[in-house]
Amino acid sequence: MRQLILATALLTGLSAPALAAQVYKWVDEKGVTHFTAEPPPGQQSEQLNIKIAPAKASAPSTDALKEAQSKADEQKALDDKVKADVAKENKERAEYCQANRENLAQLRNNPRVRVEDDKGEVRVLGEDERQERIANAEKNIGEYCN
Structure with missing residues (x-):
């Protein structure tokens, strides 16, 4: 062989x-x-008498390498920032959805719901207001939560 x-x-x-x-x-x-x-x-x-020399691969200059590395570092920093922002938004959305689901469950399960108004006074929601809040919670969950 x-x-x-x-x-x-x-x-x-x-x-x-x-x-x-x-x-x-x-x-x-x-x-x-x-x-x-x-x-x-x-x-x-x-x-x-023709002799073709092999093509020489020109090595990039040090400045070109530094510039390329700098651009790569800038792009990585930008990518990391975007990923962090997306992760933060996803976490906030998940917390928002969880709170809305808990509120919806409380509104559906309890016919007498107490709320605190702007003045700090506690009052019981009327049935119409309770149904309106249930509809709003369902709408928010449908729009923002999967």
């Missing part, structure tokens, strides 16, 4: 120059220079 791999690698390496195309340079009667793969008939041409 090793011999087969070695023979294949050797043949591939030796065949590369044989596969290289020849390029001919010649000038026509009008003085125009041409480059072709075959020599022109009846014209004097020069055979060119």
Whole structure:
């Protein structure tokens, strides 16, 4: 198996120059220079030895690396801030929904609900007001809670 791999690698390496195309340079009667793969008939041409160098990957400069790292750091900070804001909003929404569900349960289960008004006085809700609060709680839960 090793011999087969070695023979294949050797043949591939030796065949590369044989596969290289020849390029001919010649000038026509009008003085125009041409480059072709075959020599022109009846014209004097020069055979060119073409060697193509492998393309060098240019390394990015230190400034470009620092700038790219700076942009990446800014983007990460922005992403982290957005994630934190979304998490905070989700937590607040969950707390809001939980409070609304608890209020709805209290309003449905207790026909006599006591509330404290703005002046600090405690009063009992009337049936119409209790039904209105139940409808509002159901509406809020339907709009904001899953």
